[in-house]
Amino acid sequence: TGSSRPQRMLKAVQKNATKGDPQSVISAIDHYCRHKEWAMNVGDDKGLILDSVLTEVNPSTALELGTYCGYSTVRIARLLSPGSKLFTVEFNPAFAEVARQIIAYAGLQDKVTLVEGSSGDLIPKMKEQFGIKYFDFVFLDHWKDRYVPDTKLLEDCGLLKKGSVLLADNVICPGAPEYLKYVRNSPRYESRYYKSNLEYTKVEDGLEKSVFLG
Ligand SMILES: CCCNc1ncnc2c1ncn2[C@@H]1O[C@H](/C=C/CNC(=O)c2cc(-c3ccc(F)cc3)cc(O)c2O)[C@H](C)[C@H]1O
Numbered sequence: 528t529g530s531s532r533p534q535r536m537l538k539a540v541q542k543n544a545t546k547g548d549p550q551s552v553i554s555a556i557d558h559y560c561r562h563k564e565w566a567m568n569v570g571d572d573k574g575l576i577l578d579s580v581l582t583e584v585n586p587s588t589a590l591e592l593g594t595y596c597g598y599s600t601v602r603i604a605r606l607l608s609p610g611s612k613l614f615t616v617e618f619n620p621a622f623a624e625v626a627r628q629i630i631a632y633a634g635l636q637d638k639v640t641l642v643e644g645s646s647g648d649l650i651p652k653m654k655e656q657f658g659i660k661y662f663d664f665v666f667l668d669h670w671k672d673r674y675v676p677d678t679k680l681l682e683d684c685g686l687l688k689k690g691s692v693l694l695a696d697n698v699i700c701p702g703a704p705e706y707l708k709y710v711r712n713s714p715r716y717e718s719r720y721y722k723s724n725l726e727y728t729k730v731e732d733g734l735e736k737s738v739f740l741g
């Protein structure tokens with residue numbers, strides 16, 4: 528059987544990026560997805576917003592839900608301060624395997640722990656299994672109908688503290704209407720929408736940043 532889209536994306540990284548250079552990995556993926564095959568990475572437009580929010584929060588412990596090929600994993604991990612960690616959750620083994628290789632190619636494997644499995648199963652185990660107290664930053668980019676249940680799970684597991692920041696991709700396209708209602712109507716969050724474009728297109732999309740108030 529032929530290669531998959533993620534495998535072709537990995538090939539493009541190995542061909543066009545410089546080992547150990549995260550920015551070149553990001554550029555290689557963006558170029559491939561813009562000119563060869565579209566893929567559902569957060570992309571370069573929304574990626575700049577992700578970069579600026581991440582830099583502002585400067586998390587010690589970050590969580591990503593939905594690794595896919597590891598594009599946003601590399602974007603986040605490359606900006607972490609020394610000693611800070613990113614946990615990323617992916618339940619599809621084939622995607623996890625490609626992501627591991629892309630993260631390693633960028634030289635960021637020491638900052639990233641890729642946990643294979645479903646967020647619903649793994650979130651309740653984070654404290655005991657990885658000795659995590661809180662997540663200062665959470666990037667939500669998995670199935671859009673799972674944003675609300677997993678946010679509630681993070682709250683119930685005591686993994687958010689006052690000031691923790693949630694950043695959700697695709698709140699317009701494909702859309703996460705229940706999530707927007709949840710964070711915008713809850714007294715426990717201060718929310719703000721960052722308008723942008725759906726990756727590699729002119730279609731509107733955006734990120735919702737929600738600060739947990741405790
Ligand atoms: C029940 C398990 C939940 N827990 C889970 N636990 C662990 N891993 C999980 C869980 N749920 C999902 N995953 C993994 O995360 C990834 C899933 C990512 C999903 N992303 C989109 O669907 C999307 C679509 C478009 C789009 C826009 C316009 C179009 F025309 C077409 C597509 C754009 C975008 O930026 C998008 O992020 C990965 C594929 C999948 O294996």
Ligand SMILES: [Mg+2]
Nearest residue numbers: 569668696697
């Ligand atoms: Mg997305």
